[in-house]
Amino acid sequence: MTADESALGRARERDDEDPLSHLRDRFFLPDDLYMDGNSLGPLSEDAEAxxxxxxxxxxxxxxxxxxxxxxxxxxxxxxxxxxxxxxxxxxxxxxxxxxxxxxxxxxxxxxxxxxxxxxxxxxxxxxxxxxxxxxxxxxxxxxxxxxxxxxxxxxxxxxxxxxxxxxxxxxxxxxxxxxxxxxxxxxxxxxxxxxxxxxxxxxxxxxxxxxxxxxxxxxxxxxxxxxxxxxxxxxxxxxxxxxxxxxxxxxxxxxxxxxxxxxxxxxxxxxxxxxxxxxxxxxxxxxxxxxxxxxxxxxxxxxxxxxxDAGGVAVAREKSLALTDYLIDLVDERLPECEVGTPRTREERGGHVAVEHPEAARISEVLRERGVVVDYRPPNVVRVCPAPLYTRFEDVWHVVDRLRDIIDERAYERVGDQRGGVT
Ligand SMILES: Cc1ncc(COP(=O)(O)O)c(C=O)c1O
Known part of the structure; x- marks a missing residue:
């Protein structure tokens, strides 16, 4: 087993232990990895009903x-x-x-x-x-x-x-x-x-x-x-x-x-x-x-x-912090070209993480092409939001893995200039 496989295995174990994991099935998640719930949260069966x-x-x-x-x-x-x-x-x-x-x-x-x-x-x-x-x-x-x-x-x-x-x-x-x-x-x-x-x-x-x-x-x-x-x-x-x-x-x-x-x-x-x-x-x-x-x-x-059904916002917060801790750790470990622009102390952090890179605009575009929905905020932020009601630890691992690939391949170089979204 490679180091990546065992890291992914550990993320999956955390998902198995996650008391909120059953909620994910109530959401319609049209994209592979939806990390934009701090712009627009997805539809749930409950909201639709x-x-x-x-x-x-x-x-x-x-x-x-x-x-x-x-x-x-x-x-x-x-x-x-x-x-x-x-x-x-x-x-x-x-x-x-x-x-x-x-x-x-x-x-x-x-x-x-x-x-x-x-x-x-x-x-x-x-x-x-x-x-x-x-x-x-x-x-x-x-x-x-x-x-x-x-x-x-x-x-x-x-x-x-x-x-x-x-x-x-x-x-x-x-x-x-x-x-x-x-x-x-x-x-x-x-x-x-x-x-x-x-x-x-x-x-x-x-x-x-x-x-x-x-x-x-x-x-x-x-x-x-x-x-x-x-x-x-x-x-x-x-x-x-x-x-x-x-x-x-x-x-x-x-x-x-x-x-x-x-x-x-x-x-x-x-x-x-x-x-x-x-x-x-x-x-x-x-x-x-x-x-x-x-x-x-x-x-x-x-x-x-x-x-x-999640048990309220305090429970959601606990999972959100665990997800953003995990994301920050992975960025530190696997993406030395990027900086974390979000405060590291839990008391000073909301629900999303700013991953900074000089090519953030074009990287965000390639991420979207590859099924990872994030948004770009000028001048250099890829905003990644692992919203707790439907995001898995495994998803966070995949986002960082795809970022690693995009940076290694310099895949963003073929993308034209991008502008940020609105919300
Ligand atoms: C902090 C903040 N205030 C206000 C808004 C937008 O307000 P409205 O719903 O009136 O467009 C946003 C949109 O993302 C926001 O992030």
């Missing part, structure tokens, strides 16, 4: 679906929020599904930005761009110059943001800190508790974009006292392309009028009185805007069953 059920109810009940569907559509956003509460460590009424992540940033930053509390908003220079676009737009709409108001913490290494740089940026001029839980490129996991505490000590509010952690990293937002958070469900929660997003608002802010108010956020008791003045629901539900899009919410209901 939930969507089918919503379509059947639409066919059979039409308008009566709002009250007679099971579950009813009228409170669909609140009910799904309740199901998500344990994932983010919040009370059920502090979470709702609504809108898109970008829209939720607009409404939450727009609501909670108060120059009287402090004119500056702390962000960082490695954020996902849409966060900055939305924050800047909200500042402009208030007559504030974003270039004055944004305090952008700069990365020292182009990969990560130093914790002390964030803490140093928070002073009495700051009214809000808005940061990601996990950086979309390097996969660095931020210390939400410490950042929230620093924000509160300075009299500021703390908000987070959890797009790259929800469903794979457990959160305790309420215990940490986080003021608000947003996230999407199409990554680790596998709810489908453009699925409805989620948000959290701490109960101490209930009753505030959202920047983007709409009738679906009105108190449900009085909504159909059709008054022309808005009365916010006494819950995070107030941040819904228009009618809940049932067909983009239904798959989430099924997708959450898979995570429940």
């Amino acid at each position: 939930a969507l089918d059920r919503a379509v059947e109810e639409w066919r059979d009940l039409a308008i009566r679906g709002w009250t007679d569907a099971d579950p009813d559509w009228f409170t669909y956003g609140e009910r799904l929020g309740g199901r998500l509460a344990s994932l983010v460590g919040a009370r059920e009424d502090e979470v709702v599904v609504a809108n898109s992540t970008t829209v939720n940033i607009h409404t939450l930053v727009g609501t909670f930005y108060d120059p009287e509390r402090g004119p500056k908003i702390v962000v960082d220079d490695l954020d996902f761009p849409t966060d900055h676009y939305a924050i800047r737009a909200q500042l402009r709409s208030r007559g504030v110059d974003p270039d004055d108001a944004l305090r952008i913490v700069e990365s020292r290494d182009g990969r990560t943001i130093a914790r002390e740089d964030v803490l140093d940026a928070v002073d009495d001029d700051v009214g809000m800190v808005f940061l990601p839980s996990v950086l979309y490129r390097s996969g660095q996991l931020f210390d939400i508790e410490a950042i929230t505490e620093a924000a509160h000590d300075a009299g500021a509010l703390a908000g987070f974009d959890l797009a790259h952690s929800v469903g794979v990293v457990p959160h305790q937002l309420a215990d940490a006292g986080v003021d608000f958070a947003v996230w999407c469900h199409y990554k680790y929660l596998n709810a489908g392309p453009g699925a409805i997003a989620g948000l959290y608002v701490n109960e101490r802010h209930f009753g505030v009028t959202p920047a983007l108010a709409g009738w679906w956020g009105n108190d449900k008791e009085t909504m159909f009185e059709m008054r022309l003045t808005y009365e916010p629901a006494a819950s995070a539900g107030a941040f819904q805007i228009g009618t809940v899009p049932i067909l983009s919410a239904a798959p989430l209901d099924g997708a959450l069953d898979v995570l429940d």
Whole structure:
């Protein structure tokens, strides 16, 4: 037996011992090795069935679906929020599904930005761009110059943001800190508790974009006292392309009028009185805007069953860490030409690994041709995501093995210039 064969054998043994291995069969994995679940999670049988059920109810009940569907559509956003509460460590009424992540940033930053509390908003220079676009737009709409108001913490290494740089940026001029839980490129996991505490000590509010952690990293937002958070469900929660997003608002802010108010956020008791003045629901539900899009919410209901059957997000996190540990070890051992751009300490790592190589764009393209779905992030990152609900240790071994072949063969040299994807 060669060294490679015995290493592969050991990976297979780990799969045999994996308590989540049975979940893989519930997913449709059209590609050989799907390592892109942090961009778009795959369809599960559960999500498909939930969507089918919503379509059947639409066919059979039409308008009566709002009250007679099971579950009813009228409170669909609140009910799904309740199901998500344990994932983010919040009370059920502090979470709702609504809108898109970008829209939720607009409404939450727009609501909670108060120059009287402090004119500056702390962000960082490695954020996902849409966060900055939305924050800047909200500042402009208030007559504030974003270039004055944004305090952008700069990365020292182009990969990560130093914790002390964030803490140093928070002073009495700051009214809000808005940061990601996990950086979309390097996969660095931020210390939400410490950042929230620093924000509160300075009299500021703390908000987070959890797009790259929800469903794979457990959160305790309420215990940490986080003021608000947003996230999407199409990554680790596998709810489908453009699925409805989620948000959290701490109960101490209930009753505030959202920047983007709409009738679906009105108190449900009085909504159909059709008054022309808005009365916010006494819950995070107030941040819904228009009618809940049932067909983009239904798959989430099924997708959450898979995570429940896994035993919850803490169990998923354990496997995710084991997979990313394994991936990092293999890159160190077998790919000396590559660097790991993701923090190595478990407490600072989300669910994906940034494998860096100067030819990352073209390597990603060849990987895709060879059945390994990853994405490329400029300038030099092959983003590899072994999402825990359906990825095997064996898959991780094969990804590194194919990378080894591609680099040995210099197979990327025949590929034209590539551009990165979007999410
Ligand atoms: C951190 C982060 N925020 C927001 C988004 C996108 O938001 P939306 O769903 O509104 O397009 C992404 C997309 O990948 C993301 O990574």
